[in-house]
Amino acid sequence: MAKDDNGGKDQAAADSSSVERVGAPAGTAVVAQDSIANPGFPPHRLRVTDLDPKADRRAERTVYTLFYLSIVGSVFAIVAYMAFPIIPEEPDSVRLNNLFIGLGLTLALLALGIGAVHWGKALMSDHEGVDERHQVRGSDETRARAVEIFQQANDESGFGRRTLIRNSLIGALIVFPLPAVVLFRGLGPQDENPVDLLSQTMWREGTRLALDPSGIPIKAADVTLGSAIHVIPEGLQDLEHGKLEEKAKSAVLLMRLRPEDLQQRPDRVDWSYNGIVAYSKICTHVGCPVALYEQQTHHLLCPCHQSQFDVSDHCKVIFGPAKRPLPQLPIAVDAEGYLIAQSDFTEPVGPSFWERP
């Protein structure tokens, strides 16, 4: 058993302190004596490379071959970068480029790592050693010296004595981060109540329902039975600012069912038109787009957490973690036969937030 120099010393100190405390009075923490004796190291076994010079040379050959292979891999990666360039018109070229550069770099790093580990395991000295952990607590001398240094620094700087300087310094440090708070607040919505932003969408009375992504308005007569149409408010495709924010709130799924399949609440009878219903596409759970519509069962499935909504019964939740039905968009038909919204959604769309009524 070989021991490091300082390891042996630390172990001796720990042993003596535990012996001192054996007769300590009741209530004092005592380091329990280990009931299982330290078995020590298993007998040292010489490696093949220690016994057989041939094996030693073989291991050496393996290690330097691996290091040379690593050079080959690096050079290969450089060559591959030039030989397989990425051509913008050919997506296939990306694959070859990444594949061969990746193979070269993998070979370079892996051969380096395996070679180093093999060197360490098979050729470097393999004696076992004990390096005891030193105590956390410093010696009394060191602790007294540290207190002395602090004391001296306090005396020399006058930190404890000149209280006006000390307190003004603490005050300056407290005020210093405040500009960051103000600057970051400036990145958020200005002069707008976030609750209003979450509660209102682009839909207004008379806004036509339009196709996503083309923005062509939809005629009621063109919506065939069993259709599921992805809808945006007309004018959204022409927005130059905040287009995605508006789309994220106002996306709607339009479906046409047989009118006799719809179970309509009396107060919402005039919210649909001839079996055509429109519901918010934003899940009330955490806001994924709910659009997996099954036209025979009239179920809508959210792909994120498997919430299911029954379109024939005002999109009430029939399965999954969502707690509220999808908000319905009241629709009607204008004089030219186009589908229009009667108003905005009557409740905030999407997941719950703190101030939601």
Add this chain to the structure above:
Amino acid sequence: MPEIKTVTSRAGRKAGRRHPMASVALIAIGLLFTGGAYAMFSTSTARAESDLSSQQTIDEGKKLFAANCATCHGLSAEGSPEGPSLIGVGAASVDFQVGTGRMPLQMSGPQAQQKPVQFTEEQTRALAAYVASLAPGPGLPDPALLGADGDAAAGGELFRVNCAMCHNVAGAGGALTEGKFAPSLAGVTEAHIYEAMVTGPQNMPVFNDMNITPEGKRDIITYLKYLENNPSPGGFALGSLGPVSEGLFLWIFGLGSVVALTVWITAKSN
């Protein structure tokens, strides 16, 4: 002198080419070619047009229908508790359901499964002709829209808006509720993709020509065929299923090799 010799022999060959029989043969070949092409063209249009409306085909389809479909769909396709009415579903619906092997139904379950196609192309057409003769409905798609020669990028956008939520962004398919699923679109023929969009088979919604224009449908088909014929730029697609297959691969092979290397590094050398 070799130069003179070659010149004379070339002149001789030229004279041979201008032989009167050559022009006769050329005209004959040209006539054969145009005639043959015209014949091929006229038969192909005739198959698409006249087959479905000829009374003989309809009668043949009626017999096939009575023997194979009437048990569930009723003797005159009026429907029964076991199967829906087929009046007004159109030839496109029949060509999709029978042509992909979904009908006749193998067994009842959450949804009709694909199985080996049971009818020949002519029989499928006859069935389609019969069902189309009952009431007007979506007809077979125009072959000009099935060439997969549209705008793949525009088709990709339409696919992501309208189809990707069920069929996966790479058309690999996905799960629906209660055992139903949206099938993978790899290997589906252009005509069947088009017919599925027009008719909305089973739980798939209908995408009529107002919702996705015929050109848009052609672009979607182009996009799907582009995905099919071009390898994934990212290497192994692992079924294009996203985090499920990719995560599984990493957990097994990535972490597996990390564990193996760790075991090797910490083992004693012998």
